Amino acid sequence: MENSKEMRKWLDAMELPHPLVVAGPCSAETEEQVLKIAHQLKDTDVNYYRAGIWKPRTRPGNFEGVGAIGLKWLQKVKEETGLKTATEVANKAHVDLALEHDVDLLWIGARSTVSPFIMQELADALEGTDKIVLVKNPVNPDLALWLGGIERLHSAGIKKLGAIHRGFSTYQKTKYRNIPEWQLAIEFQNRFPDLPLINDPSHISGRRDLIFDVSQTALDLNFDGLMIETHWDPDNAWSDAKQQVTPDRLVQIMKDLKIRKESDPEAEYNNKLNNLRAQIDVLDNQLIELLGDRMKVSDGIGELKKQRNVAVLQSNRWNEILGKMILEGEEKGLSEEFVLRMFKAIHQESINHQEKIINA
Numbered sequence: 249m250e251n252s253k254e255m256r257k258w259l260d261a262m263e264l265p266h267p268l269v270v271a272g273p274c275s276a277e278t279e280e281q282v283l284k285i286a287h288q289l290k291d292t293d294v295n296y297y298r299a300g301i302w303k304p305r306t307r308p309g310n311f312e313g314v315g316a317i318g319l320k321w322l323q324k325v326k327e328e329t330g331l332k333t334a335t336e337v338a339n340k341a342h343v344d345l346a347l348e349h350d351v352d353l354l355w356i357g358a359r360s361t362v363s364p365f366i367m368q369e370l371a372d373a374l375e376g377t378d379k380i381v382l383v384k385n386p387v388n389p390d391l392a393l394w395l396g397g398i399e400r401l402h403s404a405g406i407k408k409l410g411a412i413h414r415g416f417s418t419y420q421k422t423k424y425r426n427i428p429e430w431q432l433a434i435e436f437q438n439r440f441p442d443l444p445l446i447n448d449p450s451h452i453s454g455r456r457d458l459i460f461d462v463s464q465t466a467l468d469l470n471f472d473g474l475m476i477e478t479h480w481d482p483d484n485a486w487s488d489a490k491q492q493v494t495p496d497r498l499v500q501i502m503k504d505l506k507i508r509k510e511s512d513p514e515a516e517y518n519n520k521l522n523n524l525r526a527q528i529d530v531l532d533n534q535l536i537e538l539l540g541d542r543m544k545v546s547d548g549i550g551e552l553k554k555q556r557n558v559a560v561l562q563s564n565r566w567n568e569i570l571g572k573m574i575l576e577g578e579e580k581g582l583s584e585e586f587v588l589r590m591f592k593a594i595h596q597e598s599i600n601h602q603e604k605i606i607n608a
């Protein structure tokens with residue numbers, strides 16, 4: 249599958265003055281709830297009204313969605329507010345029902361993208377549809393799996409395709425519910441620069457106070473849209489209560505976000521600069537994380553040396569590391585002098601850490 253301008257035709261045809269916005273509750277709960285939120289979002293920047301009908305829950309016993317009855321509520325949303333509708337589909341039965349009820353945008357959840365069997369079933373069920381189909385990244389940071397899902401849908405003749413970046417799960421505890429791994433989203437964009445890419449700050453953040461910053465980073469990285477979970481009473485939502493925002497808050501977020509204008513030459517320069525700076529910020533954060541991890545390993549070595557009463561400085565080992573890094577650095581276009589200086593600083597920090605441990 250080749251990148252082509254055709255990929256973004258459906259989005260360009262909408263001629264939106266702002267990024268594409270998909271908003272609405274994590275789950276449809278009751279008819280009143282679905283309609284109430286839709287009316288609150290009616291005269292805002294929202295383009296598609298989302299509500300999960302079938303909810304993939306990690307553990308059984310949680311609310312698993314209202315099922316097909318919710319599709320009737322979404323039809324009512326369209327009749328009463330004119331908003332287009334969106335829901336998640338995870339098997340052929342879901343697809344058939346959603347198409348029957350004229351849902352305008354179908355997204356495939358992170359737990360489905362991980363399974364090539366499910367993706368093929370969905371591609372077959374969706375074959376030739378003129379609805380918009382967006383594929384969330386798989387829960388694990390595997391670019392090939394994400395691309396593979398898109399390719400299956402593309403082969404099934406689906407023209408209005410796009411992707412949603414919703415972060416990745418890790419064993420590590422971080423401030424995010426699903427770490428963004430922006431580098432992976434950037435790689436995805438490099439592979440298909442014309443495929444519309446939407447960010448889902450709600451599932452990345454897992455808490456509503458991070459949603460603005462994640463959204464801004466996404467826009468600085470040239471994302472085409474945002475999917476933001478919105479509920480009239482977030483704290484009492486039946487699923488994902490901590491990450492949902494009120495319609496008022498959503499409107500404020502959209503107002504405060506710095507949105508790129510591609511047409512203005514001066515803006516284009518700034519957009520490019522912001523994009524590159526956002527990439528640098530992502531990489532710098534990774535550098536700090538990596539250095540922190542390296543020090544933790546070095547602390548472990550300190551503990552071992554302490555038990556055996558071995559000296560902190562092991563010159564042979566150190567010279568070996570340096571020699572190897574200078575060669576690898578050269579391959580990446582880094583000067584010997586820089587690699588030496590950098591590793592001396594890292595080594596010194598390691599020694600300081602180990603000294604502290606040994607003398608504790």
Ligand code: PEP
Binds near residue numbers: 359
């Ligand atoms: C959702 O959008 O409510 C959802 C279940 O998302 P994800 O597949 O990203 O977990």
Ligand code: MN
Binds near residue numbers: 274275477487488
């Ligand atoms: Mn959710």
